[in-house]
Amino acid sequence: MDAMSPNIFVLLPLILVVLVINYFVAREFYKAASAKGWNQIKYFWLSFLLGPSGYLLVIALPDRGGQHMSALVSRDLPEL
Numbered sequence: 001m002d003a004m005s006p007n008i009f010v011l012l013p014l015i016l017v018v019l020v021i022n023y024f025v026a027r028e029f030y031k032a033a034s035a036k037g038w039n040q041i042k043y044f045w046l047s048f049l050l051g052p053s054g055y056l057l058v059i060a061l062p063d064r065g066g067q068h069m070s071a072l073v074s075r076d077l078p079e080l
Contacts (some may be wrong), residue, residue: 022048029058037064 026047033043038061046054 022051026054029055033058033061036061 006077015068026044030041030044033039043061046057048054050057
């Protein structure tokens with residue numbers, strides 16, 4: 001038996017856990033991009049495949065000023 005083979009039983013579950021966590025984080029960043037008005041699935045894949053670099057790209061997206069966001073802003077602002 002090879003000395004490296006027991007490491008596979010540790011490494012594979014670890015990789016699986018990292019991928020699952022990355023999936024959930026990328027899904028949240030996709031929801032954030034959708035809230036900003038960027039509804040394309042590519043923002044999920046950017047976050048998933050690029051990791052922290054993709055997170056920064058989604059964070060840097062400008063707000064398109066959709067109806068959902070304008071309703072939130074107008075509700076919070078006082079009447080002038």
